[in-house]
Amino acid sequence: MRLLDAGEAALVVEFGTTVDPAISDRVLALDAALQADPPAGLRETVPTYRSLMVHYDPLVLDRAALAERVGALADRPAAARAAAATWTLPCCYDPVVAEDIGAVADLVRRSVAEVAALHAGGAYRLYMYGFAPGFAYLGGLPEALAVSRRATPRPPHPANAVMIGGGLAAVATFSMPTGWYVVGRTPMRLYRPGQDDPFPVGVGDVLRFEAVDADTFAALDRRAEAGEVVARKEA
């Protein structure tokens, strides 16, 4: 573990430099421990693949005291982390909405149905949110779908796009240009504005995808738009 200053009001607790579930476990364990008993002056924590950024008010929380606290908590075994939830998200792989699934099928020399089955067969850890609001980076993509990202970005993808690229998977809440491939769309909103729990799916949770046809997708999408959580959660 290394402590790196990001200015005088943020400390990066780095557990490694790679994408690795064991490193992520340590990040999430420290995050949970700090959230459970936050020291006065802790502002917010940002878990990423390999590090936890701890934002703090240095006029309230001294850097040395924070470092000591982090050091003590980081030595705890990762198993202390609260059990993550598993979510099953409906996902439509119909090329009508899964705009790039045909391109991926060509790249990996399989049929569209095989790509959909491979993707839906995976169990994905939500490593981190980043890049954009409600943009979830997922590990656990089956090896057979490990395509590079695009050399140049494609035009904006639809909202709630299920994407792959660079050996990772993602769910992107807001429409924007992307270097990833859109292989599906989920009606589930990872960001639910105005709700008590605007981000129901937490970092460290496991995501599974369940194929639905275009009609089912459209029906679920309307229900989700009205505020319903259309993914299943198992604790």
Add this chain to the structure above:
Amino acid sequence: MSPVFLSVLAAGQGATLQDHGRHGWLRYGITAAGPMDPLAHATANRALGNPAGATALEIPLGGIELTAEGGPLGVALAGGAFRIALDGNLVPPGAALTLRPGESLTVRAGRAGAWLYLAVAGRIDVPAMLGSTATHTRSGFGGFRGRALQAGDRLPVANAQPGPGEVCTLVAPWLDRDPGEIRVVLGPQDDYFSQDQIAAFLERPWTVTAKGDRMACFLDGTPLTHAKGYNIVSDGIAMGAIQVPGEGWPIVLMADRQSTGGYPKIATVIGPDLGRLAQAQPGTRLRFAAVGVAQAVAARRAEAEALAGPIALDPLVRTDFPSEFLLGRNLVGGVVDGRA
């Protein structure tokens, strides 16, 4: 009593509403937004007795033209040395005044500074989103309908109060900031650069380019080189982080930055110097100076103490001063200091 509005008669690009920022949601990829120059934003608010982080207008170089509707409205202005006029009469850039229906307050870029803050006596009544009214235009979040202000927008002001009867200058000497050096704490990824490249980063002059916006300040100069590549596995980004992408020109990530990123960050601008950097107009040459965390915290403490007390308002008697006096805050500051 009729409702009071602050109405936009004309607006350049990028004028937004900003409060203290949308904090606590970075873990979900939500950018904090908030003011580019937090010290000037807080000063404008505090001059009217508002909480330091209350919703205020952030006005970039494109300027704005405003009026009040429904009743007189107190406003305070602080930030860059913009050209400000109330019905054609110049007003110093650090000022409090009453804007009356039918009057026009115009703000134009001036000799220095890139952002001006306008706070109101009352509360700009727009809905909070995730606990904040800060506008993040790329996400369409917050502020007035999630976007920059436009001609025709009417901002409702709750509990609107008039300001001083005459134009007053704000006694806020902490805003007379020398552009000087921008202090940084090295890291978090300074180990991606050799010692001579870190020395070059600190010794070379850097020029602020016109490409900057609320997301980042782009610097031009002799590019830096990386010791071990320029891709890192994404980690968190603090405001003021100086990332160095492949081409080697540093980019300082500001209020509208992404929450995470994958370029090495050689250093981080300290909190008290973020506003000074943000206020640097395109073409400004600057240097960075490395300080330790303890020095940065001391500077932060001094800033907090300056803002803790009430901000005095000195009446400005126009006829006492030649017009060029009104064009420069340094001159205004000098006269105010002389009276104190």
